[in-house]
Amino acid sequence: MSFVKNFLFGGVKTSDDPTGLTGDVVDNQTEKAEEPIVEGKFFPRTLYKYNGHDDEKIFIAIKGKVFDCSQGRQFYGPSGPYSNFAGHDASRGLATNSFELETLRHWDQPMDDLSDLSGQDLESLNGWLEHFQNKYPCIGELVPEPGVNV
């Protein structure tokens, strides 16, 4: 009806405030969920939820660096061949070319220091790291959580 009123009496429709400056628009839960994540430090516990199930975004850690692999959902997302890696430190799995759950540490276990990997495994891991650096944005680093992983 507002259009009819505007059309007859010469008014215009004013759009919603897209800037959020006036406070007219209240941030709802959906908008908050779409907010960009602040890059920084991740603990295995905080990384876990970005596994494509609990949160739409998919983050994977390799050699202490966290990558946003949401664009590679077909590989790392639910039902993807590498879905186990999502939300985890995937270093050992990638180094040993194994997609098994045994290669991954739970969030409440000490972080994997990869000290027992062979030279060949480390070389393979560095290759994967380079691949991820070229393909996905690095959004932070994975550090042990005091009292949980240390």
Added chain:
Amino acid sequence: MLYLSLKLATSILLVLVASIWFGSKLVINSRRDLHPIALNGQANVGPTRKEKETAVYRNFTVPPGFPLSTGLGLSMGYKLRNGNFGDIWSNIMSLSARNYVELSGREYSVKKINALAKCLSKFVIQQSGSGRLGIAAPIFELPGFTVAIAGFMSSLSNVVPVFLTSVPRSKQELDILAIDSWTTFHQMNGSCEWYKIIIVCNENTGQPPQTIPQNVVTWKDLVSDQADDPVFEYAPPKDNCDDAKLLAITSSPWNLNTSFSHMALVSSVSAFIKSFPMDNEISGKDHLTVVIEEATKYYYPIQVWTKLLTTLLHGGSTSILFIKPNETDLQSRINEKTSLLQIDSSSPLLDSILQSPTTAFKKVKLGWALSLLSEGIFTSSALSHQAFQNMRCMFLSATVGDTRAVTAMEIPSRKLQGNAKGSRSTLTLNKLRALLGSRLIVELYSPFVVMGPIACTNFFDYRVLPESVDSRLSHYGPIGTSLEAKLVEDEHKPELQSSRRQGMLCIRGFTIGKPVEPERLERAIKIVEKFDGGEGWMPMLGVYGLFGKDGCFYEFK
């Protein structure tokens, strides 16, 4: 009986109201140019952001992970290359059957301009080798225009054209200088000895000296008897080195010079082509008119080329219209074939269109048009003058709040004056759309730093923003396809929070120029390091704004 009549009247009223409501819903939704959902998602926003920074924003046509617009995408064997001015001009000439450039009210065929520019280019390369060609002659006149085109042609042979705001008062590294008239020559006070050659573009203005120095020639002497030439042959070298060459240097009113490469030009052209929506693409039927006024005269020599060359590249024609400060009538000066118009946002010509007297019926039509536009439906029913009947898009160019601070790479020491740029409210922009019967795009320029606009509003965005937003912010739409942007928190404006998508603008991309002066370049490198150096971000010092939830950039007034 009364009861029955009341019942009937109520039923009729209800049916009428329901019909109007349903009809208007149906009509509005089916006639809208762009759905509100699309208007609320005009950018691709990065999934993450750094502390004290917003996420990276890109145009909605360039998703993250995809390359920005980096050129013309020409094939070179199995590879793609970006191209350069040579590619653009040779393609312009292949479509030059009927198109023309209108300068000072006279039409010159592109073939004629090509012949003149080729002749001048040959002379410039002979005389200056790989030196510099200073251009202090106006480009809205034939001699200055052809010298500029010749400069671009010569840039492929390592000559660098330098667009000057005035004749240099101190000695600069220039081999050839093009000046406008003999009057200017007399004002040079002997500085003509600094140059190998001086080209006097208009030999009819002012009196020539009794003895003309040996290094002074007139433009007419150089280009006399040139017949039309429809060919410009360009073959790129195998190593593709021409694409990386310098296209031109532009000088600012503060004597700060910025260089632009051919990459910047082709990326800017590419971004402009992509800015047109489907079914409204730029074509050979288009006629571009660029209005040059007092406000734009310093930066048009470098900014005019993107749209002008793109229009010619599609087989269209162009006009460059110089408006003197006392002229207030656009409709009597504009070429009636004009379909695309570039004009400064604060131009008094637009004020005169907005304030022109009108009849009661026209006021009603304007009210209807404004009402429809605010609903997202374009109409040209309130067209104010027949001179604008072919116009389909108007580009309003606005500059960043403090152009000097951005160019000099210095934090502005003074506080910005409110509304200093005279940016127009979204309701006024809709009035212009209605009165000119044309779409309208507002473009944000940093004219001495970035070639082409940084951001521009959507072709179909006719939203009227709330008064509280219009009074505090200028709306500039999403970032162009050749650039990506983010906002960073800055100590000079601590009240702006990156978590609320506010801060100082930083851009990265292919249309950004490079400071020429070594000290300014050094200062730029230091400042860039301060704002997350190493990733190629260029801070636009003093440009504070926010990204709306619609993905558009809004600059604080």
